[in-house]
Amino acid sequence: MSTKFIDGNVAMAEAAVAAGCRLFAGFPITPQSPMPEYLSGRLPEVGGSFIQAESEVVSANILLGASYGGLRCMTSTSGPGFSLMAEGISFIIGCEAPCVFIDVARPGPGMGGIGGCSQDYLYAVKGLGAGGGRAFVISPSTIQEAVHIVYESFDIADRYRTPVVVLTDKLLAATTEVVELPPLRALSELPDKSSWLITKRDSMKFEDKRICQSMLLPVSSQEEFCIKLADKYKQWEEKETRYEEFMLEDAEVVLFAYGSVGRIVREAVRQLRKEGVKAGLFRPVTLFPFPRKQIGSLHYERIKKAICVEMAIPGQMLEDVERSVKGRIEVDFYGRGGGMLVTPEEVVCHVKQQMEGSGD
Structure with missing residues (x-):
């Protein structure tokens, strides 16, 4: 290193x-x-x-x-x-x-x-x-x-x-x-790729050719390939899904954010905790596969507020968060667009306003 x-x-x-x-x-x-x-x-x-x-x-x-x-x-x-x-x-x-x-x-x-x-x-x-x-x-x-x-x-x-x-x-x-x-x-x-790389063709037999193609015939072969891809994506979900949970153990307010915004929201969570608000962060690291099962298994009986924070208007990850929550709680949204940056102070202010508005 x-x-x-x-x-x-x-x-x-x-x-x-x-x-x-x-x-x-x-x-x-x-x-x-x-x-x-x-x-x-x-x-x-x-x-x-x-x-x-x-x-x-x-x-x-x-x-x-x-x-x-x-x-x-x-x-x-x-x-x-x-x-x-x-x-x-x-x-x-x-x-x-x-x-x-x-x-x-x-x-x-x-x-x-x-x-x-x-x-x-x-x-x-x-x-x-x-x-x-x-x-x-x-x-x-x-x-x-x-x-x-x-x-x-x-x-x-x-x-x-x-x-x-x-x-x-x-x-x-x-x-x-x-x-x-x-x-x-x-x-x-590095991994051995010899089984599928393009190589020199040493014979004129059709079965010996190795080509790079994305059109498969007959149609049934193309369908088989689509099934293969679907199985691959399922493997990703089972084996490669990644996410971060920050201060979620007792959180009553869960903030969802990814990428750079996740770093900003982490700081907002710290500030909210200092002010007595039990906030926590769920940050998807893999966006596909999306950690839908992990979001779906959060403790919604304890959670009072769920807010998706993005530097995008309208929200984009918001759709996947809502699908993962499956109606257990309404997901609020806070976003900035066009290159305007989200700040920790803005997130803190938004969370407090939402809590005041609901009487919490």
């Missing part, structure tokens, strides 16, 4: 290199541009390759080819660029090509701004391209957690042959902190 004082973009880039990433293909877009800028110099130092593609559309498709060539590979982008990658991501899901996408979200819709936000949730979690395919989506709250998550994301991608989306925002990517970076992985120790 090495300790450095660096910003989130560079920390995530270095974590990817340490995990064995040896190809990056991407395109500059604020606020993630420091990540490819850093990797353009760092990857050649470890025998890797950096490609500035013509566009984000091309970036995603380069990952498909690189993955089938056996490389651990990734791209990073922000909201509008992430949208352009939809077709490529859909093909990647259909071809089961492991790779990592880091989205440093920016406000939208459209071009939006460059502030902190939670406005890519619906796209990343529910709408990655045609056909209903899903990616593994995970969201860190701190730079140190982002380092661990990016480092592990390549293992998750290889384990399940899936794209992994690390969903972040400007608050995390542009903040500078002291972090511990993991050591470089030995490439010889």
Whole structure:
């Protein structure tokens, strides 16, 4: 381990290199541009390759080819660029090509701004391209957690042959902190992919060909593949769901938040506790699979208030929280949009207003 004082973009880039990433293909877009800028110099130092593609559309498709060539590979982008990658991501899901996408979200819709936000949730979690395919989506709250998550994301991608989306925002990517970076992985120790990689064809027999394709014929084969994906997503829910509970043991007010907002809400919980309010935080870390069972098993007989906090208007994770609660309690919402930041003081004020309004 090495300790450095660096910003989130560079920390995530270095974590990817340490995990064995040896190809990056991407395109500059604020606020993630420091990540490819850093990797353009760092990857050649470890025998890797950096490609500035013509566009984000091309970036995603380069990952498909690189993955089938056996490389651990990734791209990073922000909201509008992430949208352009939809077709490529859909093909990647259909071809089961492991790779990592880091989205440093920016406000939208459209071009939006460059502030902190939670406005890519619906796209990343529910709408990655045609056909209903899903990616593994995970969201860190701190730079140190982002380092661990990016480092592990390549293992998750290889384990399940899936794209992994690390969903972040400007608050995390542009903040500078002291972090511990993991050591470089030995490439010889990475998972064996020889059973599915594109290789030299040594015979003319049809059954010996190995191709990368997302269209399967006859139709029954395509259905079998959809069933296979559904089973994979069920495995994620059973084995890979991650979340954080903070001061929930006796909480009467439960706040739901993810990513950078989770860090903000954690501080709000501390302030509320000092003022005698029994508040707690439930922070989903994996957004798909979403910790719906864990949210559903909270002690609703004790909970008086449930509030979802996001830097998005209207709420996006709110829908999944409401589904997980299953009507046991009404879920209130507090959000800021367009790049306006949520602050701990605002959350504290909102909680107190809600409690006063209900007579608690």
